Each structure stands twice: as structure tokens, then as C-alpha cells.
Amino acid sequence: MAAEPVLGAGNYAVIDQTLRETDALLRQGYPGDDGTRQPVHTVYIPADRFTPALAGDWGRQALTAADQQGGVNALCTSVGVPPELVEQIGNKVTAKLQREPIEDLRLDFEDGYGERGDAEEDRHARSAAGLVRRSISEGAAPPFIGIRFKSFEEPTRARGLRTLDLFLAGLLEAGSLPKGLVLTLPKVSTVAQVEAMVYACESLEQSHGLEPGRLRFEVQMETPQLILAADGTVPVATLLHRGKGRVSALHYGTYDYSASLEIAAAYQAMDHPAADYAKQVMQVAVAGTGVRLSDGSTNILPLGTDENIAAAWKLHSSLVRRSLERGFYQGWDLHAAQLPSRFIATYLFYLQGFSQAALRLRNYAHGLESTVLDEPATARALARFIHRGLSCGALNENEVEHRSGITIGHLTALAHPKRTSTPKDSDV
Numbered sequence: 407m408a409a410e411p412v413l414g415a416g417n418y419a420v421i422d423q424t425l426r427e428t429d430a431l432l433r434q435g436y437p438g439d440d441g442t443r444q445p446v447h448t449v450y451i452p453a454d455r456f457t458p459a460l461a462g463d464w465g466r467q468a469l470t471a472a473d474q475q476g477g478v479n480a481l482c483t484s485v486g487v488p489p490e491l492v493e494q495i496g497n498k499v500t501a502k503l504q505r506e507p508i509e510d511l512r513l514d515f516e517d518g519y520g521e522r523g524d525a526e527e528d529r530h531a532r533s534a535a536g537l538v539r540r541s542i543s544e545g546a547a548p549p550f551i552g553i554r555f556k557s558f559e560e561p562t563r564a565r566g567l568r569t570l571d572l573f574l575a576g577l578l579e580a581g582s583l584p585k586g587l588v589l590t591l592p593k594v595s596t597v598a599q600v601e602a603m604v605y606a607c608e609s610l611e612q613s614h615g616l617e618p619g620r621l622r623f624e625v626q627m628e629t630p631q632l633i634l635a636a637d638g639t640v641p642v643a644t645l646l647h648r649g650k651g652r653v654s655a656l657h658y659g660t661y662d663y664s665a666s667l668e669i670a671a672a673y674q675a676m677d678h679p680a681a682d683y684a685k686q687v688m689q690v691a692v693a694g695t696g697v698r699l700s701d702g703s704t705n706i707l708p709l710g711t712d713e714n715i716a717a718a719w720k721l722h723s724s725l726v727r728r729s730l731e732r733g734f735y736q737g738w739d740l741h742a743a744q745l746p747s748r749f750i751a752t753y754l755f756y757l758q759g760f761s762q763a764a765l766r767l768r769n770y771a772h773g774l775e776s777t778v779l780d781e782p783a784t785a786r787a788l789a790r791f792i793h794r795g796l797s798c799g800a801l802n803e804n805e806v807e808h809r810s811g812i813t814i815g816h817l818t819a820l821a822h823p824k825r826t827s828t829p830k831d832s833d834v
Contacts, residue, residue, distance in 0.1 A: 435647050436694035439790075441822030443797050444698050445509035445550050446752050447739045448657070453513040453553065454530045458541035461548050465507030467742035469500065471708065475715060478503075482750055484716055485723040491757055499749045502799055507745055509798075510550035510736075513538070515569050516557065516592050524565070531569045535576025542584050552588035554626075558599040567606060574621075578614055588654070589623040593662065595631040600645040604652055622652045624700075628659030630666055633687050643691035653697055656688050657738075660702030676702050676725050676737075689733060701729040703738035708747070719747045726751035735794060756795035763788045764809035771812050771820070789821035 451460065472478045479496035487495055513534050515527065522530070534553065541547035553573050556566030570589065577583055591603050607621035625645065627633075632642040646653055663684060664674035675681065685701065692699055704725055708718035722744055729737055730752065739748055769776040770785045780788070792810065795801040803814050810817065 437696050438694055438824045439696050439698070439822060440824075441793070441818060443549070444735055444794070445548075446735065446798050447508075447737055447748055448510040448512055448550075448700060449508050449548075449739050450512045450514045450518055450554065452518045453515045453534050454519065456511075456513050456534060456537055458537060458544055458546045461506075461508040461511065461541075461546060464742040464745065465503045468503050468507060468745040471715075471743040472746045475712065478746060478750075481719060481746055485720050485747060485750060487750065487754055488758075491754065495750055495753045495757065498753050498799065499746060502749050503745060506548070506799075507742075508548040510588065511548045511552075512588070512590055513551075513553045515566075516554050524568075527565065527569060528572060531572035532576050535573045535579070538584070539577060539580045543580075547584075548586070550586040550588050551584065552586075552590065554590035554592055557593035558591065558602055559593060559595075570606070571610065574610055574614070583616070583620065589621065590626060590657070591623050592626040592659070593628050594625050594645070595629040596635075597641050597645045597648050600625060600649050600653065604648075604650050607652055619651060622654040624655040624657055625649075625653055626657045626659050627684065627688055628662035628666070630663070630684075633684050640687060640691065642688055646691060646695050646697055655698040655700055655736075656692060657700040658685055658688065658702045658734075660738075661705065663702075676704060677728060685732070685734065698736065699734050700736035700738070701734040703740050705740065707741045708743040709741075715743075722747040723751040727755055730755045752798055753800040756791070756798070756800035759791060760795060760801060761809070763791050764806070767792065767817075767820075768809070768811040771810070771816070785820060786823070789817050793817060793821040 449464070457463075469478070472481050475481060475484075477496075478500050479492050482492045482496050482499075483489075515531070519527075519530075538547065538551055541551075553569070555569045555573075556562035558566065574583070577587070591599070594600060603623055607623070608618070610616070611618055611621055627642060632645070633640065635641045642656065658676075658681070660676050660681065661674055664678060664680065665671075667680055669678065669680060681702075685699075688699060704722055706718050706721055708715040708722070726737060726748055729735075737748075739745060766776065766778055766780055767785060767788045768774065769778075770780045770788070792801065792806055796803065796806060796814075806817065807813060812820075
């Protein structure tokens with residue numbers, strides 16, 4: 407006699423009721439990545455130094471820096487690109503620096519700007535809005551652009567809010583906010599500061615007649631209080647769920663965080679064990695939430711003697727690669743001469759991993775026999791890897807479809823199964 411189930415509708419109803427809050431949490435708090443483009447870096451400049459020509463200027467300065475050391479191909483060789491990839495990566499990086507040298511730009515009203523007095527900062531906040539509008543209208547703006555205003559710590563809170571207010575009002579004089587607008591809240595140390603920023607966003611939306619939820623913001627993780635609070639909790643995880651869907655990213659602040667732990671200046675670095683611990687906590691906190699991660703920066707710049715330049719490029723390239731291998735697909739760049747090593751390391755990462763990823767994805771998608779048995783979660787990781795390579799320009803659609811045996815639409819569906827819209831050209 408065949409076995410029959412003993413649990414009935416009443417049992418199912420009790421279990422459903424027990425798990426109702428869990429279901430809501432997973433549905434609302436862990437929607438997954440939406441599959442839209444994430445920039446590979448963020449460039450920070452003092453707000454008063456921005457001009458619509460800045461991105462193009464940085465691209466030219468980056469190419470000049472490489473040319474003075476033998477060219478982009480020579481730089482590829484010096485940082486360890488295999489000979490068979492030097493020309494391909496060199497051509498791609500050169501084209502990138504000519505076409506889109508900065509993917510994400512932040513006009514800084516915080517540490518990089520300093521204290522200027524209210525009248526001067528008011529003037530620069532209004533001016534920044536006008537210049538950003540102009541750069542967008544002229545097609546010269548990076549895909550993502552915005553400001554970092556001062557922190558919500560008591561001495562700078564009112565000034566930071568006023569600058570944010572003036573900047574947004576200035577942008578809205580043109581009628582609407584730019585699609586790629588990014589706002590950065592620095593030196594966050596408590597969940598309450600994020601809740602205060604949520605309130606500020608809600609108030610600004612209401613005042614300007616914006617769609618609810620239009621304003622989102624990045625949180626800079628620069629204080630140990632976000633990793634471990636006085637009560638033993640981990641605020642960096644809590645703030646994501648108290649942000650009402652407005653927290654778009656967590657950015658690690660290398661030097662503020664290191665200094666707060668009293669690490670000597672000579673040893674403050676992205677690859678310090680203390681940095682790795684903080685970033686691993688951040689990584690676990692954001693998993694599944696759709697909130698993105700960015701690593702920090704290195705302040706060792708490729709300037710001075712030929713030896714110093716070569717060493718700085720090699721260091722920067724290795725740090726970018728290290729971040730990518732650990733699942734941090736974005737970082738900060740502080741100088742135009744860091745752009746070549748940023749893109750070389752990024753393109754090398756995706757090109758070196760592409761052949762194997764495409765083959766495994768082809769085998770999985772078509773049910774082909776393979777020495778590697780990939781599960782759905784691994785197939786999703788393979789697809790996301792290739793999708794990111796497309797997004798940053800390391801790969802192109804023709805080679806992806808040819809090598810993987812699937813369409814870009816199928817790739818996107820595998821990479822981001824919860825995504826409901828068809829990808830646009832700007833997304834991949």
C-alpha cells in the first residue's frame with residue numbers, strides 16, 4: 407500500500423502563519439541585485455574644482471601619464487598582463503580612456519573640500535548644481551554623478567543638510583533629477599543617522615513634488631561603531647533594513663576607518679587585516695539585499711620618479727585585482743594617473759576568467775556533459791561574472807553570445823532572475 411501524506415491543510419496553514427514574517431522579510435529585505443549597471447570606480451574631487459570638461463581632461467591626463475612611461479601597452483606588461491593579452495587590453499583601455507574615463511564622479515563637500523564658511527559653500531553648492539546640469543546637457547558627464555555632503559555628526563549636520571538642499575534645488579531648476587544622480591552620506595556611525603537621512607529624503611521629495619523613493623544614498627563605512635555597536639550588535643546590517651530601501655551602496659573608507667583603530671599611518675591600507683574584517687562584515691550584511699559594495703582607495707599615487715610611478719601602478723593594479731577577487735567590484739580613484747591601472751586590472755580580471763566561465767555556462771544552459779557539475783547558484787554566479795564584464799566594457803555581446811551559446815537576454819535572466827524588465831544598452 408502506497409504511503410500517504412499525513413499533514414493536511416490545517417497544518418500547512420499553521421506553518422504559513424508561523425513563517426509569514428519570514429516570508430515578508432525575505433521578499434522585502436532581500437530582493438537581490440536588480441542587474442543595473444554598477445560603476446567599477448568612483449572618483450572624488452573637491453566640489454569647487456569640477457568643470458564639465460573634467461572627465462575628458464582626466465582621460466587625456468591618464469593617457470599622457472601612460473605615454474610618458476612607454477604607453478598603455480608597456481604599462482600592461484609592467485603590471486603583469488600576460489603577453490597574449492597585452493594588445494587586446496591595451497586597445498580596450500585606450501578606447502575607454504578616450505570615451506568614458508570616469509564612470510562615477512563625486513563632487514566632494516566633505517574632507518576634500520573642508521571648511522570654507524557658509525557663504526562660500528552656499529555659492530559652491532549652487533554652482534555645482536548648475537555645472538552638473540550643464541555637463542549632462544553637453545553629454546560630458548559621467549554616467550553616475552553626485553555629491554558627498556558633510557556628515558550628520560553634530561558639528562557638521564546642519565551644513566551638510568543645507569548643501570544637499572541647495573544642490574538638489576539647483577538640479578531641479580532644469581526640471582528633473584538626472585538618472586545617474588548619486589548622494590553620499592559620510593562617516594556614518596549609528597543607525598539613527600541613516601534614519602535621519604531617510605527623513606531628509608522624504609521631506610525633500612515632498613517639498614519638490616518628487617516620486618516617493620526617488621532619492622537614494624550611499625553610506626560610507628568609516629567608523630568601527632558600524633561594525634560593532636556599544637550593545638554588541640552589528641549596525642551595518644541593521645541600517646540596511648531601516649533605510650526603507652533608500653540605501654544604494656556601502657563604501658569602505660580606508661583611511662578614516664584605519665585611523666579610528668589607531669593603525670599607524672604607514673600601515674593604513676586596503677589590504678590590512680582590519681580592513682578585510684570590516685569589509686567581510688559589510689559583505690555578509692548586504693548579501694541578497696541588492697545594496698552594492700565599494701572598496702576604498704590607495705593614496706600611493708603614480709607620481710614622481712619613474713621607479714615611484716612603476717611601483718604605484720603595480721600596487722594599485724594588484725589592489726584592484728584583490729578587491730575584484732573578493733567580490734568588491736567597485737573602488738575609489740583619487741588621481742587621473744590611477745585610471746589606466748584601474749581599467750587594466752579590471753579588464754584583465756574579466757578576460758582571464760571569461761573562457762572558463764563561458765564554457766561552464768554553455769554546458770549548464772544546454773545540459774552538456776562536463777567535468778564540473780554546476781548548480782543553479784553557481785550558474786547564476788557565472789552569468790553575473792560575464793554580465794559585469796559586459797557592463798564595464800571588458801567583453802562584448804558578440805563574443806559572449808558566441809562563446810556561451812546563449813543570448814544576452816538569457817544571460818541577464820540567469821544572472822538576475824528577479825529582474826522583470828528587459829536590459830537596456832546602458833545596463834549591460
